[in-house]
Amino acid sequence: MLNHKEVIAKSPAFIEAVELAKRVAESSANVLILGESGSGKEVIAQMIHDLSKRKSRAFIPLNCSAIPENLLESELFGYAKGAFTGAGISRMGLFEEAEGGTLFLDEIGDLDLNLQAKLLRVIQERKIKRVGENTYRPINIRIICATHENLQEAIKRKSFREDLYFRLNVISIEVPPLRQRHEDIMPLAYHFLRRYSSANGKVLSSFSADAIESLMSHSWPGNVRELENLIERAVVLCSTHVIQREDLRLLKSSSEVASVLPSTFESLQQFLVDKNPYKKILPIEEITQQYIQYALEINRGAKDKTARDLGIDRKTLYRRLRSSEDRS
Template sequence: MIKPLKILIVEDQFVEANHLRLMLKKAGHSVTGMARSVTDAKYYIAKQKPELVLLDIFLSGKETGIDLAEILKEDNIPFIYLSANSNEEVLSKAKLTHPHGFLVKPFREKDLLITIEIAQYHQEHGIESSIRKELLFQKQLKTIVKESGSWDSRVFNIITSLQSLISYDLVMAVFYIENKLSSRVIGYTRTGLHEYQRIGIEELQIITGLKESEINDLRNKSKVENEMAFYNDQDFIKICDKTPIKKLIANSMNMKSNLMLPIPLSLHENGGLYLSFYSRQSNNYNKNHLTLCERLQEPLIYAIENLISHDKKLKLKNISSVNHTADKSVKVSGFESIVGKSPILLRLFDNIMQVAPADTTVLITGESGTGKESIAHSIQQLSNRKNQPFVKINCSALPPSLIESELFGHEKGSFTGASEKRIGKFEQADNGTLFLDEIGDMPLEMQAKLLRAIQEKEIERVGGNLSIKVNVRIIAATNKNLEKEVADGRFRLDLYYRLNVFPIQLPPLRERKEDIGLLARHFIAVYSSKTGKNVREISESALKSLLSYQWPGNIRELENLIERSILLAKADIIEHIPLPAFEETKINNMSNEWYFKTIQENEREHIINVLAKCNGRIRGSGGASEILGLPPTTLASRMQKLGIKRSHF
């Protein structure tokens, strides 16, 4: 039994709100109030801060539940959406607020209580995870202070230890003594999972093409930022216009957002170390980062002052004129099957390392051929379940009649052909990981059963009446836009939110072209060994053709082309790669996905168009069933299967 919570109900329908109140009281929770509007909800929140909010999206008044969600997020109050509406636009807006769950009306009492339990678990474990990371960082700081080494090397160790708390593509560390800018400036750009390249004045000269005096002139013209701050989008452009050195870095290294963390020293030093974090993402930093910086500032002040007291040579001269290279390369098991060092891939690695140790459900999305199964394997290998079973099921490869038996197993004689008892994938994966590939293709009627199995952590074999407890971590993957599938009635909204606890979006290959050369050479090594051919390299012209191609088939397509090219190669270098014509592929600009309509999608669209022409009339002369050449009952059945509702036409 979970601990009782103080819960606020925000629902404009009194009957539904009261029904919720009765269910919550029965389960031992206390209800702090029932609000019909955002204004009412604010009153109750101010009066007594709830531990959880059940939040309807559409409320009385001008403001919606999504508006209130932004306030709840700021106050770190978990909330669960309640709604019968699955409009795609509304769903997209709701998703951006990061709810702790989503319940589709009508729902069972058990669904409500399990969703509350899941929300409570993620709220508590999310906070615990953050605390653990900060405690680990403080422990690392104490170790860094005690170890020997140059100023540069120890500052580098501090900066790299911060990566788990603050994501960045570049960090610049500038030192001030007696309020004067020191010649000591070091920065590090991230080049690999645990690899960093030093960026000092010399490197800035090479990158920008400016002289040292010109760079120092820009530094002297730039005001010292001694307040914690973050800059995204237009704010970043504005601060760059006011800060010449920041503008130089942004333009020359393609940085789009910035977080400032000043580390002021004691009064007699009258200066400090100023850390400036940069990201190539335009919205990488937020108010939570400022709160984090406030907590980190004191231990960092302690560490830097201790470094200074242990380094008497620091005061008036530059500690080291040697070009200290910071290639901290550590091989992390779990990522062996993933090749690349692009910034977008490194951020993906950070997300994987963050979620892998927990038992959190992960939803991996991305186009076909982007490596979703490899990511699932990496999560499993980096988790506490790495020595337990990893069981995969492809939801699109099985007919609907067999999926239930594959997932849950069946008893002997439960259906024609069931000559013996069969253990399903859930039981096979007990204490391990179950990978649900192509989850977007699972039939609707099966989705409800899957949802209950995930929530209740128990299954029943087909033909059986015994509930079997299972302890399984779920990783799901799809190349479909599940939000669109939900909006079109082909995927359950509650299952989507149950799977989408920690989403990981894989980038298409055309968005990480920096990795194409590394991937090509990796596949050359693999298939040269497999085929026994002595192919070692790819020519510059062939590589240029790979970089100019759009890769609708992503990494899988590149792999196949390299294998074919090795078989055709007549020397130890691949001089030419036969790229396919690229004229018939369509790009969906709205989602930036390579997208082809399925037969079902075309059929659904055609039926909706006919219904619209007939003003929704199905039967009679000139009705949709007559135009489509289908009996009315068959058309009604097709509409239900394809998720066509009256609101669609």
């Protein structure tokens, strides 16, 4: 991903987000960054840290959805020796490691309600307690959070605390998806072209007209992260000095994708025929679990993409996968 010094902002929507980040950097206000996965939320958080008075101290990012719920508390707060099986020594958590600096909690919407309550207490009292200890430790950090979820809808579903939302959302910065930032696509593509050409010892100067048309017509569901991965792969595969359309052969425009992919109903219908040729009525839960496994196979194990395709958040996907493993 880009770092804050490499931020490329040509589109008005992204320039607005960058300018707001610069304005809030010197304050101590909590910041909530909103946007789709891969759109650049961590870049904005890093920029806020690097332009703040805390820039000489640590910037520690954590993706809350990437760590199992039963481990996340000890990851954040640390633990005392003997707090649980395997805790042979005491260990500080990320709140303490970020002392004097910034803790960036990405995908805060995936935090369970128990940890939400503890995070709220930390924000209010500015102190933490390690797992297995009774002693509170003062902390001096800035907390920046980010999420791809609509937290107001999560509040209505009772899956996110309203009081925590108001504590986190002192300043909100919305990072637009790449499909709404057409002016940024080619500048970003050229930036990644230079980076990965250098990293791979290649001399690649530009993109063909057809390649540019492909890049500009794609809907970019994975946003800047998807673009970066695509350009890195194209650099490795390219056999000339110019990236050609065929070097982007895994890239299809949204219209091309729509023309070759079956509808959701047709896909589900075919799945049921393949998995259940005798037309036996199956429990809904079993169908759901099998369809999730089917989607994972189609996406070659890519859990983030599978969650997006199924219309569920990653936390729900991980929970269902764990449930399936427990039954097997």
